[in-house]
Amino acid sequence: MVVVGAGIAGVACATELVRAGLPVEVRERARVTGGRMASRRFDGRPADLGAAYFTVDDPGFATVVQGWRAAGLVREWTDTFVAYGPDGRRETAGPTRWAAPRGLRSLVEHLAGGLTVAHNRLVMTVEPGPRVDGRAAEAVVLAMPGPQAALLLDPALAVATRAVAAQRWSSALAGVLRFPARRWPDFGGAFVNGHPVLGLVCDDGDRRGDGAPVLVAHTTPEFAAGHLRQPAAAGPAIERAVRDLLGLREPAELTHVHRWTYAKPTAGGNGTYHLDDDGIGLAGDAFGRPRVQSAWRSGRDLGRAVAARLLAGRG
Numbered sequence: 276m277v278v279v280g281a282g283i284a285g286v287a288c289a290t291e292l293v294r295a296g297l298p299v300e301v302r303e304r305a306r307v308t309g310g311r312m313a314s315r316r317f318d319g320r321p322a323d324l325g326a327a328y329f330t331v332d333d334p335g336f337a338t339v340v341q342g343w344r345a346a347g348l349v350r351e352w353t354d355t356f357v358a359y360g361p362d363g364r365r366e367t368a369g370p371t372r373w374a375a376p377r378g379l380r381s382l383v384e385h386l387a388g389g390l391t392v393a394h395n396r397l398v399m400t401v402e403p404g405p406r407v408d409g410r411a412a413e414a415v416v417l418a419m420p421g422p423q424a425a426l427l428l429d430p431a432l433a434v435a436t437r438a439v440a441a442q443r444w445s446s447a448l449a450g451v452l453r454f455p456a457r458r459w460p461d462f463g464g465a466f467v468n469g470h471p472v473l474g475l476v477c478d479d480g481d482r483r484g485d486g487a488p489v490l491v492a493h494t495t496p497e498f499a500a501g502h503l504r505q506p507a508a509a510g511p512a513i514e515r516a517v518r519d520l521l522g523l524r525e526p527a528e529l530t531h532v533h534r535w536t537y538a539k540p541t542a543g544g545n546g547t548y549h550l551d552d553d554g555i556g557l558a559g560d561a562f563g564r565p566r567v568q569s570a571w572r573s574g575r576d577l578g579r580a581v582a583a584r585l586l587a588g589r590g
């Protein structure tokens with residue numbers, strides 16, 4: 276049994292398979308676990324480059340979050356953001372947003388604690404059988420954005436190929452901006468509406484609880500689409516847009532831009548996962564809203580479905 280992708284969906288899926296007593300191999304092309312729950316260190320301090328936070332309303336996911344809380348990995352960040360728009364700035368209340376002082380990636384790593392994850396392991400082909408890179412597997416789970424799964428799938432696996440082709444994705448750039456000092460108006464996160472560059476700006480020092488003068492800005496899909504070839508070249512425009520928005524005179528002392536070609540699904544599948552008679556499973560946030568919780572639920576549900584099928588097949 277092979278799970279391809281060590282984002283939260285793949286890890287949740289593999290966890291269920293292991294729980295059912297099935298041997299599972301997780302293969303991840305990156306050198307770390309986490310996928311879009313991505314954190315990178317700048318001068319020793321982590322900043323979140325992908326998901327900005329997560330919210331919880333699923334009881335099963337709430338149990339997972341309690342486990343993270345007990346391990347000291349998460350904190351309730353805020354239920355109040357501000358919204359910038361053509362009419363100015365206002366506060367907006369919403370659900371509790373959760374953050375991770377060591378970065379969201381630390382949460383996926385914690386969840387993957389009991390699993391064997393092979394990193395730097397790019398999977399190239401999934402063929403009928405199913406066969407993964409030429410070797411037979413009882414079933415294969417592709418826990419990743421559909422366009423990435425499409426690169427692996429042999430077109431003869433027609434049902435899965437159709438399912439991934441039905442997904443639609445938008446891009447984003449994430450800009451990490453470190454300033455010499457905190458000089459912005461007090462806010463945790465800011466939705467930016469109707470802006471040509473920005474969609475969201477988060478105070479990473481507030482989010483992480485260390486007060487560092489670091490902001491992380493997410494661009495609109497439209498702006499990102501024009502800069503996918505050379506994301507670093509978009510750094511000055513992102514930095515200028517953030518300073519204009521918040522009225523900051525001092526320039527950032529560090530700007531780093533991360534490209535997410537497939538950031539969020541805009542159209543996906545029915546139900547919480549895909550599992551077909553060819554033994555191909557698909558999981559991820561395309562089967563729900565573009566949220567950490569949806570990806571976790573998708574992986575968990577698919578893991579349970581695959582386990583039930585394999586165990587039934589063994590009589």
Ligand SMILES: Cc1cc2nc3c(=O)[nH]c(=O)nc-3n(C[C@H](O)[C@H](O)[C@H](O)COP(=O)(O)OP(=O)(O)OC[C@H]3O[C@@H](n4cnc5c(N)ncnc54)[C@H](O)[C@@H]3O)c2cc1C
Pocket residue numbers: 279280281282283284285302303304305308309310311312324325326327328329330396397398399418419420423424427447448449493535537538539558559560561565566567568570
């Ligand atoms: C900019 C941005 C902002 C976001 N903001 C939020 C937010 O505020 N709140 C929220 O809840 N969610 C947010 N999200 C969404 C959230 O990050 C995702 O829903 C969730 O992390 C998806 O997890 P996943 O496991 O489905 O996919 P991923 O995390 O994408 O995992 C897929 C994994 O598969 C691996 N992979 C791909 N191809 C191969 C291959 N051929 N071989 C081996 N491995 C492969 C990838 O390297 C990756 O690790 C945001 C995402 C982005 C990008």
